[in-house]
Amino acid sequence: MLQSGEKLCQVYDFLNTDYVYAGVILHDMCKILEMDSDEYGVVSDYTMEGKLLGHIIQGIKEIDSEGEKIGIVREKSVILQHMVLSHHYEPEFGSPKKPMTPEAELLHFLDIIDARMFDFEHSLEAIEPGQFTDKVWLLDNRNLYKLKGDS
Ligand SMILES: [Fe+2]
DSSP: OHHHHHHHHHHSTTSOHHHHHHHHHHTTTTHHHHEEEOTTOOEEEEOHHHHHTHHHHHHHHHHHHHHHHHTOOHHHHHHHHHHHHHTTOSGGGTOSSOOOSHHHHHHHHHHHHHHHHHHHHHHHHTSOTTOEEEEEGGGTTEEEEOOOSOO
16 A cells, blocks of 8 residues: 555645555554454454444544654644544445545545455456456455456
8 A cells, every 4th residue: 555655646746645654554553453363363353442443433542642642733643533534435334524635535545446456366366367256245246357368
């Protein structure tokens, strides 16, 4: 996501790169508080706080309290909180607000691109060139096609 963000900030050069990079780094940081995992990082369940609050709310709480501790300018803390708050875009996916800055809008799409490309790559690994996958639930039940690579 940082590499993609860096390239897109070159295209859209009015963007504040500090916020884009900070948003990429911070947006899912509280997944480690949202989920219980063993020493290998294998997740067994969500934590109590993860179930009741989720990584978005946990994330903005962290930014708020850590920002207070180190005394960053209030606007910077609120903008970073807004980026975390809005990165899922839709209320039904956990974001109570849609992005209101271009940096937050870009963060959402960087997250979507990253997740989709991971799902495409992972799904296509299991089949041979010239074949279609079964319906992939994570990608809207699409049958994906693997290029033959010889054209
Ligand atoms: Fe997230």
